[in-house]
Amino acid sequence: MVTDLSAAGPADSSSAEAGAADSALATARTQLERAAREIDLDDDILTRLRQPGRMHEVTIPIEMDDGHVEVFSCFRVQHDNVRGPYKGGLRYSPDLTKEESVALAMTMSWKSALMDLPFGGAKGGVRVNPKELSPAERERLTRRFTHELRNVIGPMRDIPAPDMGTDPQTMAWIMDAYSMMTDESQPGVVTGKPRAIGGSPGRQAAPGRSAAVITREVLAYYDRSVEGTTVAVQGFGSVGGHAARLLNDWGATIVAVSDVHGAIYDPNGLPVADIPLHDEEPEAVKGYDDAGVTRMSNDELLTLDVDVLIPAAVGNVITEFNADDVAADLVVEGANGPTTSTADLILAERDTPVIPDILANAGGVTVSYFEWLQDINRRSWSLERVHKELETEMQAAWANVLQEYEEREVTWREAAYVVGLSRVAEAHEQRGLWP
Numbered sequence: 001m002v003t004d005l006s007a008a009g010p011a012d013s014s015s016a017e018a019g020a021a022d023s024a025l026a027t028a029r030t031q032l033e034r035a036a037r038e039i040d041l042d043d044d045i046l047t048r049l050r051q052p053g054r055m056h057e058v059t060i061p062i063e064m065d066d067g068h069v070e071v072f073s074c075f076r077v078q079h080d081n082v083r084g085p086y087k088g089g090l091r092y093s094p095d096l097t098k099e100e101s102v103a104l105a106m107t108m109s110w111k112s113a114l115m116d117l118p119f120g121g122a123k124g125g126v127r128v129n130p131k132e133l134s135p136a137e138r139e140r141l142t143r144r145f146t147h148e149l150r151n152v153i154g155p156m157r158d159i160p161a162p163d164m165g166t167d168p169q170t171m172a173w174i175m176d177a178y179s180m181m182t183d184e185s186q187p188g189v190v191t192g193k194p195r196a197i198g199g200s201p202g203r204q205a206a207p208g209r210s211a212a213v214i215t216r217e218v219l220a221y222y223d224r225s226v227e228g229t230t231v232a233v234q235g236f237g238s239v240g241g242h243a244a245r246l247l248n249d250w251g252a253t254i255v256a257v258s259d260v261h262g263a264i265y266d267p268n269g270l271p272v273a274d275i276p277l278h279d280e281e282p283e284a285v286k287g288y289d290d291a292g293v294t295r296m297s298n299d300e301l302l303t304l305d306v307d308v309l310i311p312a313a314v315g316n317v318i319t320e321f322n323a324d325d326v327a328a329d330l331v332v333e334g335a336n337g338p339t340t341s342t343a344d345l346i347l348a349e350r351d352t353p354v355i356p357d358i359l360a361n362a363g364g365v366t367v368s369y370f371e372w373l374q375d376i377n378r379r380s381w382s383l384e385r386v387h388k389e390l391e392t393e394m395q396a397a398w399a400n401v402l403q404e405y406e407e408r409e410v411t412w413r414e415a416a417y418v419v420g421l422s423r424v425a426e427a428h429e430q431r432g433l434w435p
């Protein structure tokens with residue numbers, strides 16, 4: 001059964017992970033408040049936007065392959081849908097908490113609005129280490145979770161997508177289960193699906209592509225070119241790997257990449273096109289066999305003296321404890337929430353520009369929107385069209401952010417939040433409060 005916790009007030013913070021999760025939520029709320037002050041947001045709207053609209057929490061019993069039963073905690077947080085259906089990823093992670101899901105759902109609301117997409121913000125998933133499940137167990141868990149969410153997701157309600165620990169196959173199971181339950185073929189209920197069932201070309205590489213496009217634009221703004229720029233990328237997955245490869249194609253030197261086990265570094269540049277991405281071979285960075293590279297920790301990668309640092313793995317990696325050691329000239333956030341709000345202040349004081357996640361990795365939700373359009377219109381786009389339209393959308397968002405940045409003399413993050421939050425606030429004002 002789905003428990004609707006929307007009336008329960010602030011998210012529960014009594015869990016074991018509360019320390020880390022609270023900081024993600026505290027960061028999200030601080031960022032909201034900074035932007036709210038900047039646009040003089042109505043207090044009543046701010047009060048509403050500090051909380052998610054709805055939180056669904058279920059515990060799911062699953063029979064494991066050996067016959068015993070395990071129970072999993074699952075969440076779907078729906079933050080705001082004033083501009084369109086809720087939209088956001090589903091994570092399978094042992095560290096998943098309600099609090100972090102609230103923070104990430106909130107961020108999705110601003111991201112969708114910044115990109116001017118007709119979507120709101122949501123996030124959620126299952127507290128589980130997916131590596132410890134067999135494919136059959138993952139499938140049973142996913143189908144059962146979909147069953148529990150059947151009344152709260154849908155192509156016009158809430159459209160999940162892959163995130164950490166989930167993939168196109170997970171989306172295919174959700175689409176299939178939802179379609180069976182509604183007795184209709186419903187490809188638009190999820191994005192990030194395999195191509196054979198309505199997935200879009202270019203979806204998987206899209207957040208990395210947008211991070212590369214935005215890096216190129218920001219470098220040009222600071223009168224620098226991609227050619228010869230040195231880049232360190234934390235996380236060699238969908239976001240980091242694709243960003244690294246594209247920037248490398250455009251002439252950048254990728255000096256360091258990492259996975260969960262650590263980083264490899266070569267000041268002359270790594271052949272990133274030849275290193276398999278996380279979804280192709282999860283241990284490829286760890287197993288990279290070249291005596292010429294130096295091995296270092298993920299923490300050391302973050303402090304390398306490079307032109308551009310792209311944290312593209314997990315949240316909360318640049319904090320008050322290491323922000324002073326970040327030596328890059330520019331930080332482009334590939335992951336969601338890699339910089340805490342205190343670290344943000346430290347980097348701003350040091351004049352290190354931080355290009356926020358809601359702009360840099362927004363290619364993911366943008367191509368998800370293209371996928372949803374293709375699904376509900378029963379039309380398929382070419383990869384060339386996806387790339388062209390993504391470039392157009394990223395240029396438009398960049399132009400909007402740049403305008404606010406220059407007019408208001410704020411940080412890049414505040415400028416991006418101003419664009420997104422203003423659109424959400426305007427929609428709330430126009431729609432009003434009912435009853």
Ligand code: NAD
Nearest residue numbers: 207235236237238239259260278312313314335336361364
């Ligand atoms: P992924 O699973 O494809 O790759 C993640 C990479 O990070 C892997 O190389 C993994 O080994 C590494 N990693 C995992 N935990 C780590 C840790 N603690 N320290 C260092 N490295 C670690 O994931 P992804 O889809 O590229 O997502 C990465 C980030 O980008 C997440 O914050 C995600 O929410 C965000 N994001 C993803 C998308 C998308 O569509 N995939 C879109 C927008 C934002």
